[in-house]
Amino acid sequence: MIKNYLKVAWRNLIKNKAHTIINITGLSVGMAVAMLIGLWIWDELSYDKYFQNHDRIVQVWQHQTFNGKVGSQIAMPIPLGTMLGKDYHSDFKYVVLSSWNYDHILAYGDKKITMQGSYMQADAPDMLSLKMLKGTRRALKDPSSIMLSDKVAKAIFGNDDPMDKTIKLDNKQLVKVTGVYEDLPHNTSFNELSVILPWDLYLSSQQWVKQAQTQWGNNSFQIFAQLNQNVTIDKVDARIKKLKAINIAAQGDNVGASFKPVVFLHPMDKWHLYSEFKDGINTGGAIQFVWMFGIIGVFVLLLACINFMNLSTARSEKRAKEVGIRKTVGSLRSQLIVQFFSESLMVVVFAFLFSIVIVLLILPWFNQVADKTMTILWASPVFWIIGIGFSLITGLISGSYPAFYLSSFQPVKVLKGTFKAGRFAAIPRKVLVVLQFTVSVTLIIGTIIVFRQVQHTKNRPVGYERTGLVQMGMKSDGIHKNFAAVRNDLLQSGTIIEMAESGSPLTDVYSNNSGLKWRGKAPDLQDDFGTIRLTPEFGKVAQWKILDGRDFSREFISDSSAMILNESAAKFMNFKHPVGEIIDWGKKFTVIGVVKDMVMSSPYEPVKPSIFVLDNGIGNLVDIRLNPKVSTREALAKIEAAFKKYDPGSPFDYRFTDEEYARKFANEERVGKLAGFFTLLAIFISCMGLFGMASFMAEQRIKEIGVRKVLGASIFSLWRLMSVDFIILVSISLLIAIPTAYYFMYGWLQGYKYRADLSWWIFVGTGIGTIIITILTVSYQSIKAALMNPVNSLKTE
Known part of the structure; x- marks a missing residue:
């Protein structure tokens, strides 16, 4: 019996090829979109779940109040971590001080590679439950040790055993490999932790870090911890929240105390999805994208299901006579119900299998755009339960109308030709078409606004010329010691315009300072300035715009006590003519110039008040302005040769400033691309449904069209007759979608201080475009x- 049902179902699908292709294609595309989004959401929700104790691991944060506004940050002082580890054993199993993750040069024989890593205290491997491939988790006990990820070990040593081999670190220290751990997954907060170095090595090799051990106001480090089993975050927060405030005041740091620091713990399970704070309250973060894509996935899948149900119910009315004949020859209603369900389920099963093929083809591109390393969860029961369960539910719902409604027909009425579907039979289908295009239009408008916001911010004046700028992080002091010689060689070669050293790149601000004093400063005013230490050539490299005064110069010895302000700093200090003013910052600085604001941090935020001071002792960053008359390839080759001449032990690593700036938009661009991709598929699915419905309507009204042609109707009038109903439905969709999209996108844009306008042309253009797509x-x-010959359409059956 089952074999007969399937055979009849297959024959019906083959008989109506166009209808079957539209159904399977639309449904499979919708399923593929839902599957991709489902994999993405699964990856996001499982972030950091790789770590065995993820539900007990926390990071220590602090709230600070600045002129009445509460800000939250992860940068912390060393003494706080030391105190938590010594005095709070009942709350914490582990407390781990850590540096930031940055590049290190690893040299072994002739091999030299640059990999990212952190200095961490010895309990870090246990806290992170690293899976050791060589050695043990106690490998950081030795101050001259190093732990490598598997990929780094293979990159340096190949298939040789790396244990106990000696590596030269940053062209300075020799360290011994004491452990190799499994590469951390991409969806972890430590995915770029390729090298782990002992904290004691950090203390012994960096004088400023050693000094920071007693400085409660030096927020330059990270603190991670693992809670004991019987404690809650809220209880620990209550015990530690005043620790920094009490100790920084006791140390006599009145400026630090004025920020009213409040210490709190942020759990690992919230690091990725709930990382944003506003006025001291967690406001979410990446979780908004999880919700957004989840909703998009549901709606795109809904569009596909609407198509399937629409076409299934529409076509089912043509099978009324088939039902009448089947009942006349003895078919039971239950048999008809099973028959219709089997046809529906067959279509859904084919669509599900085809959707897996689509996902396999698209997944590599999707991973690249989404910055993921996802794979289909073949071994996961959840994947198959959801996939098969959804197929069954979709098949049952879409097949329910023909199964229960058509199987109830009385054979006498159907075979006499007196059966009619009813006046309101088409209303559900029209409602579903309106819903389809409402969703599609909303997605179109949302995608356009996302791209427009990214482009608007990209076009924001940055205050300096990005093109032709190269920045390099120095891990050794070879270039710094020979800075004058390297600069002179490159200038004489005509390769560069200028070269400078700085403490921060033009795309970020690494240091902030407070406690400055100036004429007219209000006693209760809190200050916090971005601080960029640099050599005198920096201004020529950046080609910044001097608004008042002059640039730094090696010709003026007094510039060692000079300071340049940006516009925001001059306004914050309430100076109309800052040049010549004295700034007290431990020693007296004279303001010699004001430069136009440069966007060095977030392009979505106002420029922070910043100060620029000379420091010829820095050497961690080199900034170079290339000569536009020399090809980039030739210029980089000559720069590499010069760097190798004076610092042969370091790899030549460089980054273009414009590319680094572009990375600031990566998240929004990624969201825009994915939303755009899903929107195109939503439009495709909607248009397929529209095409199928138009085909059905044309077939249903074939005799009417024939009669109208015989009576003299023109092709245009017949086209209008067939099209006007769909245009009306889509117009109704626009009336619903446009205000809906405006409401949600207006709210989204409020999250950006520097944002694009909601221009009227976006909504009008989308509406016109949708109408044109519908007409086509x-x-x-x-x-x-x-155009069909009326003779053929008017023939009797």
Whole structure:
């Protein structure tokens, strides 16, 4: 019996090829979108779940109040971590001080590579439950040790055993490999932790770090911890929240105390999805994208299901006579119900299998755009339960109308030709078409606004010329010691315009300072300035715009006590003519110039008040302005040769400033690309449904069209007759979608201080475009029906 049901179902699908192709294609595309989004959401929700104790691991944060506004940050002082580890054993199993993750040069024989790593205290491997491939988790006990990830060990040593081999670190120290751990997954907060170095090595090799051990106001480090089993975050927060405030005041740091620091713990399970704070309250973060894509996935899948149900119910009305004949020859209603369900389920199963093929083809591109390393969860029961369960539910719902409604027909009425579907039979289908295009139009408008916001911010004046700028991080002091010689060689070669050293790149501000004093400063005013230490050539490299005064110069010995302000700093200090003013910052600085604001941090935020001071002792960053008359390839080759001449032990690593700036938009661009991709598929699915419905309507009204042609109707009038209903439905969709999209996108834009306007042309253009797409989709079937020979359409059956 089952074999017969399947055979009849297959014959019906083959008989109506166009209908079957539209159904399977639309449904499989919708399923593929839902599957991709499902994999993405799964990856996001499982972030950091790789770590065995993820539910007990926390990071220590602090709230600070600045002129009435509360800000939250992860940068912390060393003494706080030391105190938590010594005095709070009942709360913490581990407390781990850590540096930031940055590049290190690893040299072994002739091999030299640059990999990212952190200095961490010895309990870090246990806290992170690292899976050791060589050695043990106690490998950081030795101050001259190093732990490598598997990929780094293979990159340096190949298939040789790396244990106990000696590596030269940053062209300075020799360290011994004491452990190799499994590469951390991409969806972890430590995915770029390729090298782990002992904290004691950090203390012994960096004088400023050693000094920071007693400085409660030096927020330059990270603190991670693992809670004991019987404690809660809220209880620990209550015990530690005043620790920094009490100790920084006791140390006599009145400026630090004025920020009213409040210490709190942020759990690992919230690091990725709930990382944003506003006025001391967690406001979410990446979780908004999880919700957004989840909703998009549901709606795109809903569009596909609407198509399937629409076409299934529409086509089912043509099978009324089939039902009548089947009942006449003895078919039971239950048999008809099973038959209709089997046809529906067969379509859904084919669509599900085809959707897996689509996902396999698209997944590599999707991973690249989404910055993921996802794979189909073949071994996961959840994947198959959801996939098969959804197929069954979709098949049952879409097959329910023909199964229960058509199987209830009385054979006498159907075979006499007196059966009619009813006046309101088409209303559900029209409602579903309106819903389809409402969703599609909303997605179109949302995608356009996301791209417009990214482009608007990209076009924001940055205050300096990004093109032709190269920045290099120095891990050794070879270039710094020979800075004058390297600069002179490159200038004489004509390769560069200028070269400088700085403490921060033009795309970020690494240091902030407070406690400055100036004429007219209000006693209760809190200050916090971005601080960029540099050599005198920096201004020429950046080609910044001097608004008042002059640039730094090696010709003026007094510039060692000079300071340049940006516009925001001059306004914050309430100076109309800052040049010549004295700034007290431990020693007296004279303001010699004001430069136009440069966007060095977030392009979405106002420029922070910043100060620029000379420091010829820095050497961690080199900034170079290339000569535009020399090809980039030739210039980089000459720069590499010069760097190798004076610092042969370091790899030549460089980054273009414009590319680094572009990375600031990576998240928004990624969201825009993914939303755009899903929107195109949503439009495709909607148009397929529209095409199928138009085909059905044309077929249903074939005799009416024939009669109208015989009576003299023109092709245009027949096209209008067939198209106007769909245009009305889509117009209704626009009336619903446009205010809906405006409401949600207006709210989204409020999250950006520097944002694009919601221009009227976005909504009008989308509406016109949607109408045009509708007309083009429907016109094929309309014109085809209008051109048909009335002789053929008026023949009796």
